[in-house]
Amino acid sequence: MKLIAAVDKKWAIGYKDKLLVSIPADQKNFRNETMGHTVVLGRKTLSGFPGGLPLKGRRNIILSTRENYQVRDAEVVHSEAELFELLKTIDSDEIYVIGGGSVYKMLEPYCDEAIITKLDYSYQADTFFPDLDQKENWHITDISEEQTCFSIEYHYVRYKNESPLEMP
Numbered sequence: 001m002k003l004i005a006a007v008d009k010k011w012a013i014g015y016k017d018k019l020l021v022s023i024p025a026d027q028k029n030f031r032n033e034t035m036g037h038t039v040v041l042g043r044k045t046l047s048g049f050p051g052g053l054p055l056k057g058r059r060n061i062i063l064s065t066r067e068n069y070q071v072r073d074a075e076v077v078h079s080e081a082e083l084f085e086l087l088k089t090i091d092s093d094e095i096y097v098i099g100g101g102s103v104y105k106m107l108e109p110y111c112d113e114a115i116i117t118k119l120d121y122s123y124q125a126d127t128f129f130p131d132l133d134q135k136e137n138w139h140i141t142d143i144s145e146e147q148t149c150f151s152i153e154y155h156y157v158r159y160k161n162e163s164p165l166e167m168p
Helices: 024-034 041-047 080-087 101-110
Strands: 002-007 012-015 038-042 061-063 075-077 095-099 113-119 139-141 148-149 154-160
Touching: 002 012, 002 024, 002 101, 012 101, 024 095, 024 113, 024 148, 038 041, 038 101, 041 061, 061 080, 075 080, 095 101
Parallel strands: 002 095, 002 113, 038 061, 038 095, 061 075
Antiparallel strands: 113 154, 139 154, 148 154
16 A cells, blocks of 8 residues: 655645645646556545545545545545455555545555655645654655756655554
8 A cells, every 4th residue: 555645844735625735747646656546535635626526547435434425436434444444355556545634644554655745845734744754664765856846846755664564
């Protein structure tokens, strides 16, 4: 299972239920990485998508504690236990965790890879990704050349988890 996110210098990912920044090349990279795979996300993350609709060309699994919450063209699970039961039926290499903060935090220990767009800037934020640089079991395996979008500089950084947990 893989994590994919864009983070700033403080590992922030969002503010007021919105992404910190929109970089077309990063969005294209995200689309290329996740297309044809399963994406796991929370209800609030889905609400931030255009029209609040699931991503096309991907199997969307939405985690929401709202019992009656349903989404057309997506599978909705209502608990961690229900999510883990469903994820066990999918090849782990096919799963991308795409947000938000609480979903990243919950699933990070079970992931074996992270694809992180590291922004060379600190934004005002209220939602954060787990700081993989501070975790003993996560190690950088690849860093891209510096990328630029207007005044924003960033790198694509790949991490590997040396000891992911087995799903309960």
